[in-house]
Amino acid sequence: MSENSLAIRKFSDLANPTRFLALAGRVLPWFAGLTVLLFAIGLYLSFTTEGDYQQGETVRIMYVHVPAAWLSMMCYSVMALSALGTLVWRHPLADVAVRAAAPIGASFTFLALVTGSLWGKPMWGTWWVWDARLTSVFVLFLMYLGLIALNRAMDEPGKAAKVSAVLILVGFVNIPIIKFSVEWWNTLHQPASVLRLGGSAIDPEFLAPLLVMAVAFTMLFFTLHIAAMRNEIWRRRVTSMRRQAARSAGREV
Amino acid sequence: MMTHTAYVAASYGIAVVTVLALVLWVWTDGRARRRELQALDEAGIRRRSVQAGEAQ
Numbered sequence: 449m450s451e452n453s454l455a456i457r458k459f460s461d462l463a464n465p466t467r468f469l470a471l472a473g474r475v476l477p478w479f480a481g482l483t484v485l486l487f488a489i490g491l492y493l494s495f496t497t498e499g500d501y502q503q504g505e506t507v508r509i510m511y512v513h514v515p516a517a518w519l520s521m522m523c524y525s526v527m528a529l530s531a532l533g534t535l536v537w538r539h540p541l542a543d544v545a546v547r548a549a550a551p552i553g554a555s556f557t558f559l560a561l562v563t564g565s566l567w568g569k570p571m572w573g574t575w576w577v578w579d580a581r582l583t584s585v586f587v588l589f590l591m592y593l594g595l596i597a598l599n600r601a602m603d604e605p606g607k608a609a610k611v612s613a614v615l616i617l618v619g620f621v622n623i624p625i626i627k628f629s630v631e632w633w634n635t636l637h638q639p640a641s642v643l644r645l646g647g648s649a650i651d652p653e654f655l656a657p658l659l660v661m662a663v664a665f666t667m668l669f670f671t672l673h674i675a676a677m678r679n680e681i682w683r684r685r686v687t688s689m690r691r692q693a694a695r696s697a698g699r700e701v
Numbered sequence: 702m703m704t705h706t707a708y709v710a711a712s713y714g715i716a717v718v719t720v721l722a723l724v725l726w727v728w729t730d731g732r733a734r735r736r737e738l739q740a741l742d743e744a745g746i747r748r749r750s751v752q753a754g755e756a757q
Contacts, residue, residue, distance in 0.1 A: 505705040508713045516716070552723060559719050564713040570708050668720065675727045684733035685748065686741065693746045 465681045468541055472678045479671040486664035493657035500654070511657050514642070515665035517560035520588060521623055523553030523669060527595075528620045531613035541611035541677070544684075547599055547614065548676035552669060554592035561585060566593060572636055580629035581637035591619045606686070607640040 490511070501505035527549050533542030564582070565575045577580065600700055602608035630639040641649040648655060703711075741747075 453756045492706065498747070505709050512712055512716045555719050555723050559716055562715050566708050566712045566715075570703070570705055612720060672723055672727050675731060679730045679734050682731070682738060687739045689741050689746050689748060692743075692749070693741075 465540060465565050467546075469678060469681060472674050473688060476671065476675060476678075479667060479674065481669040483664060483671050486660060486667055490657060490661040490664045493660055497653050497657055499667040503571060505657055506570050507654060510654065511561040513560060513567055513659045514658060516556045516563060516661060517585070519665050519669050520553060520557035520560050520585070521626060523556060523673075524588065524592075524616075524620070524623055524667070526673070527553065527616050528623075531616040534609050534613040535617075543613070544677050544680045545673070546595075546609070546612060548680050550592055550596045550599065552672050552676065554589065554596065556665075556669070557585065557589040557592055561589060563621060568636075577636050579635040579637060580633040581626065581635045584626045584629050587609055588622055591622065617691065 494508055494511040499505050530539075530542040530545040530549070533539040534546070563581075564585075568577075569575050595615065598615065599608050600610055602611065627640075629635060630637055642655070642658070650658070678695050
């Protein structure tokens with residue numbers, strides 16, 4: 449067998465939903481356990497580290513707000529990669545990944561918006577401003593809701609997969625806009641302070657809980673995403689088996 | 702006027718509720734699907750690939 453066809457076979461092995469189900473069953477307990485452990489450490493650090501000399505206690509909102517905001521963008525990026533998988537490779541799991549990720553992404557975006565608002569009121573003096581960062585994240589939230597609605601509105605999964613894949617890729621333009629909005633425009637929202645040229649501008653006292661919480665949220669995302677993908681595969685199997693049963697029942701009559 | 706602690710408590714409260722709702726949704730969805738698959742299996746309806754495997 450040539451090396452090339454071996455590589456293709458390995459790739460299609462990964463695309464096998466049955467194999468995915470077996471793998472999901474094996475990794476999910478570990479992922480869930482690790483998520484709980486990381487949240488325990490993260491929450492402990494969040495409430496035992498010192499408050500900020502200017503912001504006081506409200507700095508603790510950062511440990512939820514920033515990871516939720518990162519995850520809202522990462523989830524959309526995962527969906528964009530899956531959309532490529534649907535359109536380019538017709539990977540059978542790609543659309544399953546998109547469908548499972550959308551409600552999770554919408555929840556994280558909602559969390560980023562609400563906690564941002566709760567942080568904005570005491571620190572900026574306002575719950576909301578229509579500046580570039582806040583508006584672009586709000587647009588991301590609307591896109592998630594639109595994708596969920598679109599997927600539910602279309603009966604044929606194959607057609608829904610293609611339409612939402614195109615829409616996701618077009619909407620991906622919003623992700624760099626969110627990331628760089630604080631540099632391109634004059635915003636009330638502060639510019640990046642963790643991932644930036646010249647190193648992090650955050651004191652280690654705040655950086656440790658922030659990073660642990662970010663990893664915890666990331667693990668939470670992957671745990672929920674794999675579990676939701678498994679549910680989606682089961683849902684499709686139930687539908688196709690019912691259809692198959694109805695067809696054979698029709699033939700017997 | 703809310704105190705700073707109230708803003709922190711509200712943020713963490715909403716985060717906990719959102720995450721728990723997500724976990725609960727995925728959990729109950731999975732249980733319902735598993736039950737449907739079991740009901741189909743008990744009714745003797747299996748996937749074609751499984752049937753082919755049994756015939757061999």
